[in-house]
Amino acid sequence: MRFAEMSSRPSLDFPGAYVVDELDLEQLPRGCCQRLMVDLIHDGLGRSLRLPIMVGRGKHPGPVIGLTAALHGNELNGIPVIHRLFETLDLKVLRGTVVGVIVVNVPAYINNERTFDDRTDMNHVMPGKPDGNIAEIYAYRFIERIVRRFEYLIDLHTASFGNINSLYVRADMTNEITAKMAYLQRPQIILHNSPSDRTLRGTAMELGIPSITVEIGDPQVFQARHIRASLSGVRRVMAEIGMLPRRPVKTGPQPVLCESSGWIYADRGGLLEVLPKPTDLIQANDVIAQQRNIFGEVIGEYRAPHDGIVIGKSVNPVAQTGARILNLGAMASPHKNPFYVRLEDSNPQLENHPLQAPTLENLAVQ
Numbered sequence: 001m002r003f004a005e006m007s008s009r010p011s012l013d014f015p016g017a018y019v020v021d022e023l024d025l026e027q028l029p030r031g032c033c034q035r036l037m038v039d040l041i042h043d044g045l046g047r048s049l050r051l052p053i054m055v056g057r058g059k060h061p062g063p064v065i066g067l068t069a070a071l072h073g074n075e076l077n078g079i080p081v082i083h084r085l086f087e088t089l090d091l092k093v094l095r096g097t098v099v100g101v102i103v104v105n106v107p108a109y110i111n112n113e114r115t116f117d118d119r120t121d122m123n124h125v126m127p128g129k130p131d132g133n134i135a136e137i138y139a140y141r142f143i144e145r146i147v148r149r150f151e152y153l154i155d156l157h158t159a160s161f162g163n164i165n166s167l168y169v170r171a172d173m174t175n176e177i178t179a180k181m182a183y184l185q186r187p188q189i190i191l192h193n194s195p196s197d198r199t200l201r202g203t204a205m206e207l208g209i210p211s212i213t214v215e216i217g218d219p220q221v222f223q224a225r226h227i228r229a230s231l232s233g234v235r236r237v238m239a240e241i242g243m244l245p246r247r248p249v250k251t252g253p254q255p256v257l258c259e260s261s262g263w264i265y266a267d268r269g270g271l272l273e274v275l276p277k278p279t280d281l282i283q284a285n286d287v288i289a290q291q292r293n294i295f296g297e298v299i300g301e302y303r304a305p306h307d308g309i310v311i312g313k314s315v316n317p318v319a320q321t322g323a324r325i326l327n328l329g330a331m332a333s334p335h336k337n338p339f340y341v342r343l344e345d346s347n348p349q350l351e352n353h354p355l356q357a358p359t360l361e362n363l364a365v366q
């Protein structure tokens with residue numbers, strides 16, 4: 001069957017791509033990769049605003065996994081993760097379907113900004129409303145026309161502007177499937193985080209789609225090392241759910257599991273220098289930042305309220321009262337949390353190493 005038989009038309013902007021009204025995976029032939037522009041809304045001139053999507057449908061049936069990038073428009077590291085996954089996809093071997101939404105928040109991407117046209121954080125309005133404001137309708141149609149087709153979701157983000165992040169995963173570690181996805185991603189840090197309302201991850205989880213968020217370093221840049229690591233993690237998840245052949249993989253250091261995290265904020269304005277780096281371990285009462293007034297005099301320092309690991313930090317020296325300083329993760333305490341943890345971590349393919357809850361005895365917190 002030719003793809004052009006479905007309700008689609010060739011894109012004038014991107015030769016080889018097709019414009020469609022929604023993602024209809026059943027209409028796509030097996031063993032093919034397709035570039036789509038999915039109509040979502042119209043701008044104030046009446047021009048169509050379309051989401052660029054790649055779909056790889058394997059020769060064999062299997063699950064549907066969705067990868068989403070640039071939900072915040074200046075968070076770019078997820079885009080080459082999707083590109084490279086598709087460049088190396090062998091459709092004769094692939095079981096099931098991979099959907100890569102290369103840019104979720106197109107207006108913000110064009111503007112080099114985090115937020116939507118109306119300054120809405122799109123990760124706070126999911127699943128949107130069919131008759132809501134401009135951000136809510138955009139969110140609603142994105143969920144209805146695209147996300148509902150997924151059976152698994154990996155949402156790719158970075159730090160926000162002015163901040164840098166480690167490579168870390170936010171996942172519900174009390175859910176066996178999302179805990180596995182988090183470990184297979186093999187990040188530097190895993191942060192247990194219940195899927196919250198109005199985020200893409202939370203909305204997808206409510207729809208029964210196991211989802212994790214991967215925070216891939218820093219905004220508005222491509223970071224080769226983090227991109228490579230995230231791509232390997234995506235492939236490991238795909239192998240785990242039967243989409244790709246399992247193969248032995250080199251293991252890096254064990255991720256540090258955190259039970260919670262919180263930003264520490266400046267309580268005055270001035271020039272801020274945050275001392276530790278992402279992934280640094282710090283102890284309660286360690287000095288984490290120094291602040292100077294505009295004449296260069298030190299006006300204060302900030303200390304860690306508890307032991308933890310640096311998940312992310314501010315790199316913007318201009319800090320007004322209430323500015324973010326550092327995102328401090330609290331390491332998961334043994335015998336306290338009902339988290340799924342790796343029983344044995346020498347092989348990241350979990351087949352022979354089932355997750356075990358609630359003990360954390362075998363988790364080597366670094």
Ligand SMILES: [Zn+2]
Nearest residue numbers: 072075157158
């Ligand atoms: Zn984000």
